[in-house]
Amino acid sequence: MAPHIVVVGGGFAGFRAARRLARTSRGRARITLLNPTDYFLYLPLLPEVAAGVLEPRRVAVSLPAALPGVRVVLGEAVHVDPDRREVRHHDPEGRAGVLRYDRLVLAAGSVNKLLPVPGIAEHAHGFRGIPEALYLRDHLIRQVELAAATDDPAERAARLTFVVVGAGYTGTEVAAHGRLAVRELLRHQPALDGAQVRWLLLDTAPRVLPELSPRLSRTADRVLRDRGVEVLTGCTVAEALDDRVRLTDGRVLPTRTLVWCVGVRPDPLVEDLGLRTEQGRLVVDEYLTVPGYPDLFACGDAAAVPDLTRPGRLTPMTAQHAVRQGALAAHNVVASFGIGRRRRYKHNDLGFLVDLGGPDAAANPLRIPLSGVPAKAVTRAYHLISLPGNRARARVAADWLLDVVAGRPATGFGLLPDTSLKAAINAR
Structure with a gap:
């Protein structure tokens, strides 16, 4: 056998x-x-799903289709x-x-890595899979819509304050893409014209993207700050509540959005x-x-x-x-089994890529530091090459093109708790 x-x-x-x-x-x-699941998830593009740039199926590759001759057991x-x-x-x-x-x-x-911070498990949004990315997308849309509907300035300010914890790859990209996504959503809400939107990126590390060289870290930090993201290093969340977070430096931020990207x-x-x-x-x-x-x-x-x-x-x-x-x-x-000879694992990193949304990125392919449009071109080329299958690559490229020429949809998927079937029935 x-x-x-x-x-x-x-x-x-x-x-x-x-x-x-x-x-x-x-x-x-x-x-x-x-x-x-019955799909392989291309995680690096997940922030673009949350931002509405890519449709969720673009980053999910069918395992049965991509692995002929392999039995897939769910x-x-x-x-x-x-x-x-x-x-x-x-x-x-x-x-x-x-x-x-x-x-x-x-x-x-x-x-996901959970730290013993009071309220994190109950009030923070994780970011590890398609359901979480789509949930965050719906949540951002909901907060903008509710901010436009309220006449209470304090509530509006809280709903337009978004806190991301963890300035590694995921957290940095979520904050960068999220800021652009909310900016796009505000275009459809005249009631919020001139409203202040706050995005905060927190980390206990002394700089964003501590895994990268100081030069690339500075590039990402500059892009974030120019875009209006407040970068708070040496600081994190000490306690999370339903309508606010308390930081380790003593500050209290009224907010309805806490995204947890601390690590894995x-x-x-x-x-x-x-x-x-x-x-x-x-x-x-x-x-x-x-x-x-x-x-x-x-x-x-x-x-x-x-x-x-x-x-x-x-x-x-x-x-x-x-x-x-x-x-x-x-x-x-x-x-x-006697077919060939075994080999040792030895591999040098070929560089790192961080997509910061819009025309911005930071990359060091083959240890050559790049930023701006050249880094963006390298980053997107790498993702297209790394995605399994020509169909997936074509669809991702098409979504990128549509985002440039047609913008992104401002509709969610109805994934928030109060849009469930039970809530809809009870509302009748």
Whole structure:
């Protein structure tokens, strides 16, 4: 019977691993991908979905369509037993299932990082998937509409104050795109002509985008401030309430919008394994194999991969590393069956890209610092190349063009709680 290879997770690492396995195993193995959704999410473009630049399906690539020869099982992995070679999971309807494997690629990815800040879990908006991006889009539209409808200056000011916590890639892009999105929405609200809109970006770090060079960080900071975003470094939220937040410097900001982009942590599945971890990530060797378990591989955000270019350190949790680790994990899985020779993971970062909305971006491809239109061109070209499939690329390019020539729609999707079916029925 053909060996069974199971890939847990359909993010950057898992998707690339499954795709490479399907191509290199040459039909000599059964490949199963376990993922909670039937699509691969291209996360870097999610802020543009929230801003209304891209339609949500543009960043979602169908797994069955993109992975011919791979069986896609919808479900959430809840436990891995490496001794019995089993993955236990729950499907979308809560039914339990078990996948038995000969080789396992653990690419479970990461989840939002919640800090012990009072009120965050109850009042902050996360930003990790399409539902959250669409919810934020609806929320921004709702706040602008309610601000236009009220005659209370204090309420209007609170509804037009938007707070983003976390000045890494996601938070910076959410603040940059969100500011432009709200500016576009205000064009359809004459009652708000001249109204003050506040966007604040908070982080305990001393500068925005601390992962980047100081030069690129300054570029992003300048663009944000020129656009009217207030950048508060060395500061974060101490308490969140329904209608205001209290900052660590003592200030209180009346607001109805708090977006939480503080960072991510490895999926809890990693801790459940009971194996050795580092910084919360599953320890693997340079071949992406878990010590003591030659049939268990891990890659992406879930894996503590040694960085051979910087001895003693781990590779960062970025999409760039996840993609390459997924491909190498697939190669080494196939090599474990005697097809080819396994390789070590060694990769230098090729640079970073941050899309700041409009004509602005910051990038350092091949360590060449760029800003403005050149950086924007490089950033969009990179995303088009990285998106799987020509149809997805064409549709994203078309949406970008439409945003320039026709603007973006000012309608939401009715995802806010009080627009539910139950609320509609009760209102009659």
